[in-house]
Amino acid sequence: MENQTVSKDILLLERLQVTSQSSTTAFILLLLVYIFILVSNLGLVALIFRTRSLHQPMYLLLCNMSINDAFGATIVIPHVLRDILISNSERYIHYFCCVIQGFCVHFHASASHSVLMIMAFDRYVAICNPLRYATIMTNRMVVKLSVAAWAVVFIMVAILVGLSVRLSRCRRVILNPFCDNASLFSLSCESLIINHIYGLGYTVVLLGSSMGSVTLTYLKIAYACLRNKNKILNSKALQTCATHLAVYIILLVSGFIIVILHRFPQLSGHRKVASFLGHVALPTLNAVIYGLQIKEVRKTIKAVFNNNKISLMNVK
Numbered sequence: 289m290e291n292q293t294v295s296k297d298i299l300l301l302e303r304l305q306v307t308s309q310s311s312t313t314a315f316i317l318l319l320l321v322y323i324f325i326l327v328s329n330l331g332l333v334a335l336i337f338r339t340r341s342l343h344q345p346m347y348l349l350l351c352n353m354s355i356n357d358a359f360g361a362t363i364v365i366p367h368v369l370r371d372i373l374i375s376n377s378e379r380y381i382h383y384f385c386c387v388i389q390g391f392c393v394h395f396h397a398s399a400s401h402s403v404l405m406i407m408a409f410d411r412y413v414a415i416c417n418p419l420r421y422a423t424i425m426t427n428r429m430v431v432k433l434s435v436a437a438w439a440v441v442f443i444m445v446a447i448l449v450g451l452s453v454r455l456s457r458c459r460r461v462i463l464n465p466f467c468d469n470a471s472l473f474s475l476s477c478e479s480l481i482i483n484h485i486y487g488l489g490y491t492v493v494l495l496g497s498s499m500g501s502v503t504l505t506y507l508k509i510a511y512a513c514l515r516n517k518n519k520i521l522n523s524k525a526l527q528t529c530a531t532h533l534a535v536y537i538i539l540l541v542s543g544f545i546i547v548i549l550h551r552f553p554q555l556s557g558h559r560k561v562a563s564f565l566g567h568v569a570l571p572t573l574n575a576v577i578y579g580l581q582i583k584e585v586r587k588t589i590k591a592v593f594n595n596n597k598i599s600l601m602n603v604k
Contacts, residue, residue, distance in 0.1 A: 299386055299475070301371070301379040301462045302560075315372045318365060321568055325361045328575035329354040345410050345425040346528070350578060352403045352434050353535075357571035360396035363389060364466050364567040371465065383457075386467040391449045393468045397543070397566070398445055401498040402437040404536050408505040409433070411532060415525045416512045448490055451483050452476075464560060495543070502536055535574055542566050 333351045336342045367389070371379050381389075410433075414421050452469055455476035462471045473483045506529065513525060546562050580586060 297383040299381050299383055299460050299462050301381055302464055311372050318369055322365045325571045326358055329358040332579055345430050348430050349407050349410055356399045356403060357574050360567050361571045363392040367466055387453055390467040390469050390472050394445045398441040398494055400539055401494055402441050405498055405501050406433040406437050407532055408502045411529055412505045415509050444490055451486055531577055535577055
């Protein structure tokens with residue numbers, strides 16, 4: 289009986305479509321990308337915290353995104369790297385680990401939206417209420433916004449995954465290279481009506497609040513810029529907003545692609561690739577966009593490299 293329980297909790301993951309000839313190349317490239325994601329995102333966080341000139345609400349809120357991107361990549365990429373190494377073997381995962389991974393996958397994706405929402409609010413206050421910005425966006429407000437962004441998403445995802453965990457299981461195969469909520473409830477033969485209703489409501493609330501708040505924010509920002517005749521201030525405002533908007537559009541488009549591909553079972557292979565790339569491409573692009581496009585961050589990075597060069601020259 290004990291062996292049956294153990295075997296029931298051991299799930300079989302779908303194999304990656306990587307040939308034995310290309311497995312080494314794929315492993316090296318993916319490992320390099322993962323190292324870049326960790327170094328760039330966590331390095332950006334360290335840079336912001338150690339540089340006093342960057343101790344501003346905009347950059348402190350940016351730390352949430354960098355941490356979330358490093359977290360999202362760590363959920364999936366090390367697991368996939370291990371699978372590439374054992375390309376000729378079957379892949380197993382314990383049900384509990386699958387639940388944790390599924391929770392983290394959705395937590396990362398949802399937190400990406402909530403963090404960008406609070407960053408949009410920061411830009412709105414900075415551009416539409418510049419005289420009250422320091423009064424509104426205090427360190428206490430930054431902490432409140434950050435906690436709210438993570439806590440609300442945590443509760444929503446916990447309910448989402450909890451509804452799948454309550455179901456009995458009649459299958460052991462995960463039709464995906466990694467676990468997510470759809471993989472979890474597809475293991476059951478019970479009625480999934482509650483899961484589908486909550487999942488639809490969860491998606492509508494998350495995307496509706498995300499798209500609604502960001503759209504409303506940028507309409508007000510655009511109106512404020514049209515009223516303001518100062519071209520220099522408008523140019524600076526649009527530069528910071530363009531960075532945020534580019535990241536948001538990339539996130540939104542990638543999310544819609546995955547949702548659309550879910551509706552076409554014959555394109556399941558494309559959906560799996562798109563879903564995996566969401567945990568690889570987005571964290572990489574976010575670090576590059578914010579690291580290179582924000583003038584203050586770019587200046588600080590150059591200053592750090594110049595100081596290191598001077599230190600090395602002095603040593604020699």
